[in-house]
Amino acid sequence: MDTPAPALAGRGLHKRFEVKGAVDVVRALDDVSLEVPSGMLTALVGPDGAGKTTLLRLAAGLMRADEGSLTVLGIDVAKDPQAVQDRISYMPQRFGLYEDLSVQENLDLYADLHGVGKAERRERYARLMEMTDLGRFTSRPAGKLSGGMKQKLGLACTLVRSPALLLLDEPTVGVDPLSRRELWEIVQQLVDEEHLSVIVSTAYLDEAERCAQVFVLHGGKLIAQGPPAEIRDNARDLCFVTTPPKGMAPRTLQARLLDAPAAIIDAVPQGGEVRFIRRPDADGASVDALLGGAPAEPVPARLEDGFMVLLRAKQSSAKAAATPPSDTSPPADDADADEVVIQVKDLVRKFGDFTAVASTSFDVRRGEIFGLLGPNGAGKTTTFRMLCGLLPASSGFLQVAGVNLRTARAQARARIGYVSQKFALYGNLSVTENLQFFGGAYGLRGQRLHDRMQTVLQQFDLVGQENATSGQLPGGFKQRLAMATGLLHEPEILFLDEPTSGTDPLARREFWRRITALAAAGVTVIITTHFMEEAEYCDRIVIQDAGKLLAIGTPQQVRVQAGSAPDSRLSMEEAFIDIVTQARGNASAPAAGAPA
Incomplete structure (x- = not known):
């Protein structure tokens, strides 16, 4: 039995862009070589400007590399982009739904564009509606769907035909945890049941943890690749959690740790505690001093921990030293910290017969x-x-900075x-x-x-x-x-x-x-x-x-x-x-x- 061609294989890829007004040319991809196996879920991760979207757009045949070679499903993208596009589906960050059209009309439109026959549509639609739970909303305009439902409809439109490769560019941006979980269940089901090859770029490292392979990009270069466990290993035995001293907010202790880059690689509030990564060569006494004597308990490394170790290593020491933004705002005045600056009482907002906000009350100090x-x-x-103050309330009391928003x-x-x-x-x-x-x-x-x-x-x-x-x-x-x-x-x-x-x-x-x-x-x-x-x-x-x-x-x-x-x-x-x-x-x- 023949070994299937890699889902994607690139050698020496370069892509440069000129940005108006910028001093230097942007090197979106800089000598990137990688091979993505078929039949599995693969993640592209990296900071903003790392080259993730550029790589996906090259793979989709929407742009050409300046140098290097790229094959998708064994096809040379530069020579035959249409042959690639006939076999893949690509969902960009801002998927183009037609908001005045219903759910069903959007599906039909994309099926027409891809030449999907009537018999295939019936079978495909039934499966997609079952997976996305959109079957009850086929007559609803896309513009009236929630953000999570729009994302699921976007994915369904991408899958009106059965592709050999699915490219997803940050598919869960702007959706809540419930919708994010549902979207990933759909993607995982496609991989498990149809052996679909999926390449996804994501800003959520817990999503990348689900993938079989992870490729880490930074500044247009590939700096790491492998199963999630290999990326996690960069932070092995370096991760701890600690409870802030009494009266100290977790974010305050986190800020103190981040402001000590010589000893600490990363820190983040978590469950009322602070999770941190210490440098391998950090002096124990200096770390203890930062923690104010609070004990630190070792915890297993996560993919995000390994990712942060890699990224911090790429930062220059000058940049790291400049991180603390001590002068971000003017100094506080002598006002009472318990002063209430926002008061909300029985706030209601209706749009016709629909109640968007029902009798909500709280205050903010x-x-x-x-x-x-x-x-x-x-x-x-x-x-x-x-x-x-961008939208008037239907009823209730709302005061911000001492001013009644209903009148001023x-x-x-x-x-x-x-x-x-x-x-x-x-x-x-x-x-x-x-x-x-x-x-x-x-x-x-x-x-x-x-x-x-x-x-x-x-x-x-x-x-x-x-x-x-x-x-x-x-x-x-x-x-x-x-x-x-x-x-x-x-x-x-x-x-x-x-x-x-x-x-x-x-x-x-x-x-x-x-x-x-x-x-x-x-x-x-x-x-x-x-x-x-x-x-x-x-x-x-x-x-x-x-x-x-x-x-x-x-x-x-x-x-x-x-x-x-x-x-x-x-x-x-x-x-x-x-x-x-x-x-x-x-x-x-x-x-x-x-x-x-």
Whole structure:
């Protein structure tokens, strides 16, 4: 029996791009050679700008390498891209659903485009609807689906024909943990039952842990490859957890550890503790001093730990030393830390007969990091937009920075900063031009605007990128620029709408180090996120679903509500899924069979 051709084989691949305004040419791929076996699930991981999307687009025949050779399923992509496209399916990051068309009409459209016959459609549709659980919603417009359902429909449209290779570019970006779990169950089912070859790029290292092979890219180069266990081995015997001293938030201890790169490779809050990776040559006394005498318990390495060891090794010592953003914000004033800066009482928002937010109440104190969590379509984005003054409430009381948002939204907005999920930057403007525009919108002029621009360029490591067109920047740079524009006017309250969606662990660490410094300086932070590990950075969180508040409290209080024993290490993702599924089960019990 003949050995099947590799799903993908590349030799000496180079791909360069010119970015308008940038000093250097971007080397998206720099002498990359790899071979991906067929019939298995393979992950591409790496920080923003590593070359993952470029490699997938080359494999899909959508662009050509400048140098090197690439075969997909034994076919030379450069010589016959159409032959490759006839045998693969490719789902890009922003999959093109037609939102005015129904679920069924979207499926039919993609079946028409791929020439799928009627008999094959009937069989394929039935299987796809069963796998995605979209069979009940075939007449619903795609634009009316939740984010998770849109992702599942996008995957179903990609699979209207049976491909030999499936390419997925960060398929779970922007979806909640429940939807993410469901999407991966579908992909795993395809691999197990149809022996489909799947190559997926992902920012979630727990997703890559599911794969048979992992390829780690950095700066356009392949720096590691192998089964997840081999990547994990980079952090073997270096991983520990510790409990912060009494009265210290886990994120504060994490910041202290990250600010000591000579001893610590990585640190992250986890289940009320702090998980960290010590350097092999770190002095034991210096680590003990950083921990304040708290004991450290060794734990097995995860794929993310091995990944972070690899990435930190690639960072220059100068860059590592510059990581602590001690001057991210103005110093806090003498205001009482218990001062309530946001008050929400019986907040309701209706769209016609549909209640998006139902009688929600909570408050937020100065310098607090407050998280809004929930599945796609839960009502958290509607709540968030009302808090920002972007959407009026139907009823209830809402006060932000001492201003009633129902009567003086413009006055409140002058005291808040906002970073949207899509980074509301002007893609055709340079970094400097974006800062000038947003600074002017916030009322900054002359020397004051100039000084603030210079400050945020330094704080967010944008020096050298001033003339680069923002639309062509890698995702991590766009995130930093969006943060810089939101903080130009030194707001009292910062609203962050899924700001780390699609970013890698390294970029998330740097982002949260800045947020920790902001909160320490008295800035109040309201954040929505689908990364449940990020809830661990929050002082308190709210979990919403179907417009209703399901849980509120510290991360530990929410874990206890989910059924966690005080001494257990239930992850926030597990707690989130438990709370939402329990609430949905209780809600559907009286009316079995009703649509979810």
